[in-house]
Amino acid sequence: MSRNVLITGSTSGIGLGIAEAFAKNGDNIVFNGLEENGAEIAKSIGEKYGVKSVFKNSNLMTPEVFKNWWILLIPKWVRLMFW
Amino acid sequence: MVDFAYSEMGSVDVLVNNAGIQHVAPIEDFPIEKYQQIIALNLNSVFYASKAVFKKMKDQNFGRIINVSSVHGIRASEFKSAYVTAKHGVIGLTKVLALEGAQFNVTCNAICPGYVKTPLVEGQIRDQAKAHQMSEEEVVEKVMLQKQAVKSFIPIEKLGEIAVFLAAENATTVSGSTFTLDGAWSAQ
Numbered sequence: 001m002s003r004n005v006l007i008t009g010s011t012s013g014i015g016l017g018i019a020e021a022f023a024k025n026g027d028n029i030v031f032n033g034l035e036e037n038g039a040e041i042a043k044s045i046g047e048k049y050g051v052k053s054v055f056k057n058s059n060l061m062t063p064e065v066f067k068n069w070w071i072l073l074i075p076k077w078v079r080l081m082f083w
Numbered sequence: 084m085v086d087f088a089y090s091e092m093g094s095v096d097v098l099v100n101n102a103g104i105q106h107v108a109p110i111e112d113f114p115i116e117k118y119q120q121i122i123a124l125n126l127n128s129v130f131y132a133s134k135a136v137f138k139k140m141k142d143q144n145f146g147r148i149i150n151v152s153s154v155h156g157i158r159a160s161e162f163k164s165a166y167v168t169a170k171h172g173v174i175g176l177t178k179v180l181a182l183e184g185a186q187f188n189v190t191c192n193a194i195c196p197g198y199v200k201t202p203l204v205e206g207q208i209r210d211q212a213k214a215h216q217m218s219e220e221e222v223v224e225k226v227m228l229q230k231q232a233v234k235s236f237i238p239i240e241k242l243g244e245i246a247v248f249l250a251a252e253n254a255t256t257v258s259g260s261t262f263t264l265d266g267a268w269s270a271q
Contacts, residue, residue: 004092009102013201021243030088058084060128066135
């Protein structure tokens with residue numbers, strides 16, 4: 001059964017190696033990373049191993065990106081008043 | 084990020100917390116901003132991402148969280164205060180999540196590699212060369228692999244194989260562990 005695997009920092013280095021190992025195993029991959037060609041990297045791994053793969057370029061340093069990313073659309077001074 | 088994964092895939096069965104950055108400098112010269120960035124990405128993002136998937140993993144009675152720590156999660160090197168602090172923290176968090184997921188077939192393990200030749204390590208070779216006033220070749224021989232008994236970089240494929248092993252359906256009892264692939268660095 002193929003599973004869905006989310007890997008942070010997976011468009012280069014160790015993360016990309018781990019992504020490739022899971023794809024080879026038949027698992028679907030959610031790529032994340034800062035490489036500008038992240039979407040292409042995701043696509044090429046997906047095609048190579050015949051699995052579903054998607055890419056999201058997120059900066060992971062703030063908790064909002066994991067849930068309420070829309071909060072970032074609110075101007076910072078407004079956020080500072082409420083959070 | 085996690086919402087994106089759920090909307091695109093429908094579930095997150097395996098989370099690999101791997102994203103990381105490095106900065107090498109003596110503590111007195113270590114920029115506070117760099118320290119905060121490294122803690123934010125290498126440690127805090129592991130908490131945020133795990134928190135965002137944990138409830139759903141428990142509800143589906145399956146989850147595998149794999150944290151890419153480092154040999155620097157169990158050993159220290161000079162000039163790496165932020166990185167070593169973050170990577171030690173990741174191992175602590177790994178153990179807590181292993182306990183919290185135990186009743187729900189949610190496991191959490193850490194992988195502790197030594198030096199893997201990645202863009203991050205290539206950058207470090209340049210930084211260390213500057214810090215130690217050596218050539219890059221000397222840094223690889225005398226500084227980087229000096230602590231590894233096995234004098235070669237860790238193959239990325241081996242890390243991938245271990246991650247897939249940890250994510251296996253039947254690996255329920257493998258939890259709360261740290262897997263070292265460090266060329267016997269920490270054996271000393």
